[in-house]
Amino acid sequence: MRGAELRNHERELHRFQVRVGIAGVMVLVAFALLAVRFFHLQVVQHATYAAKADENRISIVPIAPNRGLILDRNGVVLARNYSAYTLEIFPDRVKDLEATIEALAELIEIQPKDRARFRKLLAETRNAESLPIRTRLTDEEVARFTANRFRFPGVEIKARLFRQYPYGELASHVIGYIGRITARDQERLAELGVEANYRGTDFIGKSGIEASYQHELHGVTGFEQVEIDAAGRGIRTLARTPAQPGNNVTLTLDIRLQQVAEAAFGERRGALVALEPSSGAVLALVSRPGFDPNLFVDGIDPQSWAELNNSPDRPLTNRAIAGVYPPGSTFKPFMALAALELGKRTPRSAIHDPGYFIFGERRFRDSKPGGHGYVDLYKSIVVSSDTFYYQLANDMGIEAIAGFMAKLGLGSRSGIDLEGEAAGVLPSPEWKMKRFRRPEQQRWYPGETISIGIGQGYNAYTPIQLAAAVAAIAANGDMYRPHLVSHIDNLRTGERRHLEPVLARRLAVRAENIEFIKRAMAGVNQEGTGARAFAGAEYTSGGKTGTAQVVGMKQGEKYDEKRIAERLRDHSLFIAFAPLESPRIALMVIVENGGFGARAAAPIARTVLDYYLLGKLPPALQAAEDDWPNEGPD
Amino acid sequence: MPLDAALPSPRQLAARLGEGLDRTLLALVGALTLIGLATLYSASYGAPERVSAQLANLAVALAAMWIAARIPPQTLMRFAAPAYLAGLALLVAVALFGDVANGARRWLDVGVARFQPSEIMKLALPMMLAWYFHRREGTLRLADYAVAAVLAALPVALIARQPDLGTALLVATAGFYVIFFAGIGWKVLTGLALAGLAVLPLLWGLLHDYQRRRVLTLLDPTLDPLGAGYHTIQSTIAVGSGGITGKGWLQGTQTHLEFIPERHTDFIFAVFSEEFGLVGNLVLLALYTALIARGLVIAANAATFFARLLAASITLMFFTYAFVNMGMVSGILPVVGVPLPFVSYGGTALATLFIGVGILMSVQRHRKLVQT
DSSP states (O other), rough: HHHHHHHHHHHHHHHHHHHHHHHHHHHHEEEEEHHHHHHHHISSHHHHHHHHHHHHHEEEEEOOOOOEEEOOTTEEEEEEEEEEEEEEGGGGSOOHHHHHHHHHHHHOOOHHHHHHHHHHHHHOOOOOOOOEESSSOOOHHHHHHHHHHOOOTEEEEEEEEEEEEETTTTTTTHOOOOEEEEHHHHHHHHHOOOGGGGGTOOEEEHHHHHHHHHHHHOOOOOEEEEEEESOOOOOEEEEOOOBBBOOOEEEEEOOHHHHHHHHHHHTTEEEEEOOTTOOBBBEEEESOOOOOOOHHTTOHHHHHHHHHHHHHTOOOOOOOOOBBOOOOGGGGGHHHHHHHHTTTTTTOOOOEEEEEEEETTTEEEETTTTTOOOEHHHHHHHHHHHHHHHHHHHHHOHHHHHHHHHHTTSSSSOOOOOOOOOOBOOHHHHHHHHHOOOOHSSOOOHHHHHHTTOTTTBBBBBBHHHHHHHHHHHHTHHHHHHHEEEEOOOOOOOOOOOOOOOOOEEEOOOHHHHHHHHHHHHHHHSSTTTTTTTOOSSSSSEEEEEEOOOOOOOOTTTOOHHHHHHHHEEEEEEEEEEEEESEEEEEEEETTTTOOOHHHHHHHHHHHHHIIIIIOOOHHHHHHHOOOOOOOOO | OOGGGGGGGGHHHHHHHHOOHHHHHHHHHHHHHHHHHHHHHTTTOOOHHHHHHHHHHHHHHHHHHHHHHOHHHHHHHHHHHHHHHHHHHHHHHHHHHOEEEEEEEEEEEOOSSOOOHHHHHHHHHHHHHHHHHTTTTOOOOHHHHHHHHHHHHHHHHHHHHTTTHHHHHHHHHHHHHHEEEEEEOOOHHHHHHHHHHHHHHHHHHHHHHHHHHHHHHHHHEEEEEEEEHHHHHHHHHHHHHHHOOOOOOTTOOHHTTOSSSSTTTTTHHHHHHHHHHHHHHHHHHHHHHHHHHHHHHHTTTTTHHHHHHHHHHHHHHHHHHHHHHHHHTSSOOOOOOOOOOTTSSSSSHHHHHHHHHHHHHHHHHTTTTTTO
């Protein structure tokens, strides 16, 4: 046996050496093939190719397409293009950049922030032909440079299209902004296999609709065959395939409603999401504070960037989809629905609320010290009894709560057509197991279930999730995926593509139960915690206030007594829908550190509903009515 | 050892550092690298940062080679299965959680940076197969080749699914080389080749649109004048216009009028060919031939079956890279993302190649330690 194996060894060694020989021959054959090809190209056809290289004065110059417009549901332009002159430096052709910029600065005003931006672009952009040192030149500046052009080889004036956002901060998180294509963007484009279509394009959508609909907005790059001289300068155009402009994207958002909503926030931080319950169309999506997307268009200067990026108010975060907050008492209608569906409560179930709930040795206090006395399911929502929901949560158990809330979409991304959505946290024993490392932290304690019932504890949801859940109640259990785009127009063919609403799921809930919850929410606005904010409303509505405790400070924030006091105040929340009978709008408002839900968030909801349902403008905006920027596509 | 030897002179230090590094391989790879740097300088005319960046890449790659050259094949063998399994797990992770960069899922985000696990497989697969055959040495049967084929097919399929056809083909070739050198029968091989031809139309159906476009573009470059076709048209002109002696260093018009896209990376051979002509090309081919010959000699003299198979397949990997790249630039192969070994700009590929050289050196150094 061993002898046979040894012989096999020898045979395998021999065979290996033969194969190495064969491989060597194959390599020689393959390389000979290459040598023949080289000989063919470089000797036999050399004259042809030399002539071609010599005549290779035909440069294919890409023509970047015009970016599509972004419009609101009424055709108001939210993002458009305008043409302007820029002064551009070709870094490869300039010997001494600093000296050139100094000399240019004597002719044309170049501010320190222009220089900073240029240096940043120079460091970040790969393989860029030319980079702007000054944008938006005046006619006079153009004339002055042209007269001195001979002094500046490698510096040229270019006419470029710029993106402009006429409304500035308004809806900045929805619209987003564009910025220069970075090395990483380039990689992505290459992997998609569309890099050829981006030759000649310098900008790409970085956030908001500009990013999520980038490929619709971009268009098809055209090209021009240009005859060039030996130095690479264009002499004349030989042929031209025009670029096809990008598609226009029309949103479901109403910019007027958005303005009313943002104005209602004033200087306060927070978010608002308003949906059409019957389709999931986003009518307004607010995240305050905002930022001016126009700052990003020519490449943001480092100072403005640092201000936006380091501000404790985090203006660049889209709170409506990426901010996670405990829902506070706005959680109660969903809890009540779960209780009815799971048979844990009936509309007639009632308790006595002494102002606290005892669990083991712990006492969970009600927000109203003396309690609300006799409380049934209806009253529990209208007056927002905590004790009722402490007991209910304890009776239901965490698994049942988590199971029901998952169906409402809480704790999972809504699927809205924006990038950067957060999932939030739907607390459950499984979640805790995954979230924590140490065994004692991984365990779910029954006491933790109690505060879940009033929307505190580990509960953390995004405003869009809560808005979608309210919309589902308003639409009797139909849950549409929230979306921002209504239709997309191809300008060349005139074709219009509608983005149909997507029914994400249909909640299996009994009609009378949903009807009950709606009635209780109507009660909130008539006789309950929302009554003050909705006094004298000329339409019916349902609502629920919420107050969410701010747990603690984030690490690394600066200690500032005044600010901390303000930032530790509770968040103010409100959910609502209207009109009661056939809801046309459902919304969720959060005012960070706004205190009681009824005080800060509910009046904002009222203002928004007043405008959407009645066309009523708040007094402050009434005065500014005539100063609206241009309207309609241009 | 006498005590005063504790402080070695620079000469001794150099000798000790160079110990175990095969001089022939070092000289050949060094020559190729110098050609690469010179061409890179020309390709990035006016922007020497790229040359210094490549020098930094080179330093890392050399260090990796130095370490690899010090790991005996015996030790390397123990890493074969773990490396392969880790690579496979990472590929599955990419398929499940990888960054989808607009339709292609090939990147894994590991906090600091994203990386492509498929790169690991270029060395891990040949190691794994060589290890497998080594264990079955002397008792190899047809079933073993089938097992090896499955071991190779798993990562290839995962990479092809990403989709990254170019890398999938390279990894598949690496696997094939090991199976070939392990001695699979000619009849089986011929049968497989025929079967392969038969499923070719089927494969066509599985290709993504952009992959089909690349193949079609090879047949008719004018189909895609802004993309891959433009590359082929312009690089062929660059090669052809180079003539016998070339236009001279820094004198290539195709290069400096910026007609050659990706002239630092995959198409650097067009720059070289334009400026150094047929003579330069033949010198380059000669260098690669010598490198491959040296590698095959090392493989033939290796101590163990594992070392033989690994050394031979790594050597042929160099060949594949060089052949596919030069074939693509001179317009006889489709445009796939394969760098010209030791010449193209890029840190990852350079590191993989130099680790391969390091393994060859180690095999050469340990050729007499264990004789079977």
